[in-house]
Amino acid sequence: MEGLFQAVRSPVLEERIPAHLRDPEGYWFGLTKRARVIVRSVDRVAADEITTYEELAAPTWKGRLVVRSSANVYNQSLVASIIAALGPRDAAEWAAGVTANFARAPKGNDRDQIKAIAAGIADLALVNTYYIGILATSESAEDRRVAAQAAIVFPNQAGRGTHVNVSGAGVTAAAPNRENAVRLLEFLVGDEAQAAFAAANFEYPVVPGVPVSDLLASWGVFREDTLPLSRLGELNTEAVRIMDRAGWK
Template identity: 45%
Template sequence: MRQKAVGKIAVLAIAVMMVLAGCGSNNGASNNQTGANNGTDVVGDKEQSKGEGVVNVFTARHYDIDFQLFDEFEKKTGIQVNEIKGTAEELVERMKREGESSEADLFITVDGGVLNYAKESDVLQPIESETVNGTVAPELRDADNHWVAMASRARVIAYAKDRVTPDQLSTYEDLADPKWKGKVLIRSSSNLYNQSLVASMIELNGEEAAAKWAEGIVANMARDPEGGDRDQAKAVVAGIGDVAVMNTYYVGQLLHSKDAEEVKVGESIGIFFPNQDTTGTHLNISGIGLAKHAKNKDNAIKLIEYMVSKEAQEMLINGSFEFPVNKEAELPAIHKEWGEFKTQQIDYSVLGANNKAATELMNKVGWK
């Protein structure tokens, strides 16, 4: 069985202590773990993690469906997948710090800007795979092939079905109009999804227009930002506000929740894809990059190819409710109900390039 690193630090520590006690020496003890710096987890001993049948995945995603996909990959190939979890920033810094000694073979995270940050941090290398290039559209891959999207998500407007009709909605920009005063729900300025949304607006409309929009959003907030996207949907249904900005996949998760109340929330909100007549709906990605010093490069590329395959994509989107990057993947019923929509046409690298400006202007206008 493959090794899931999460939560294994305490077990590893006990094992190391037993070895030390048994051999009476600390020789090599420090080499039997990759460390738990900055909250990341351990992979195990280096003999195992560098074996021919292994691939080590540094991941900032926290979805159970990823774990299930790795299990399927192992069953099909016999290649063991070791997960090392942490925040994207922690994992990139660890890869930089460890350099050539890094155990990382793959890096997985959300947000195109973060993927570009990893590339600029020089911890990735080009993915050389005709399979990947032939499966995933160029706009969903790095220009130099340092990363490839494995799923996408749209940031949309959720609305109360009993108080708002779709013909009242149009664009992100329209949410800053005074007619929505006291009715808009959205997460905090520290949320990466919102930072990337504003970063995209800077790219499309200019920094001055983006700042004016953010100022209007703050003026129209139904309450100070709190909670995640699910909480915004719940607040809409509770009547705290009428519209919320959120990612589509959270709606899918609400509708398929084991909690009956969450299902009711999902059923009580409608989804509107903004800017269909202008710049398109904001789309962001989850992506996977090949580590610069991958010790198991061939296995890593095999896993990338599997993750974008039709089979894996269908399994992924039915578990996370993101959108597939493989056009051959059969869509779940809810995706078919949403239908096709126009998306923003921007390079995902600008989400990272404009992140600082986006964060600064959000703070300047009082977006908490």
């Protein structure tokens, strides 16, 4: 990826986008964010039964958790955040505990994990918030029924906060019109563009204070982990190795 983008300095981008959601050297900028949350079966798991990522490794959840493959970057980035929070040894133990709790070998995308809860295959899943939004507002009654079976838990609210990832952009190394590219990025962090751009895919604006869509507002506010995403990139290789060793397919 490094060779694809060029470093950009922009006072507008640096002021509008919180530092943890952009590259310190300006190679990429987060434009919308999503939380990687736990969803629980509304029927089989009470709201206070699970409040942290750490608890996903507890034996109570044996055979009750579904999550997509370790090849997926959302999971790699979540595990990197666990390494940053707990250290590599405890993170490895956590990954082993989580893997031991799988209701099935990982398969499908985040939506499929929510569907597995509705189908009674599992009681908990790990997903990005916008997938819940997609199902909850789907034209398909079945999708909406699936979404209604799953409640969001924003993990680690009493501690470091919920892990987030971003959709982002950068200026390509070969961009023929660098100035216009930067201007476009700056436009996208304006209040109106932020609100509209985030709402279009059920995501959160990266710019603080910009209102979220009604659906996201209904999920409530949450505290997010402000560990720099660039740090998660640095820990990615180790995260993949840890999941591999844990047998997380």
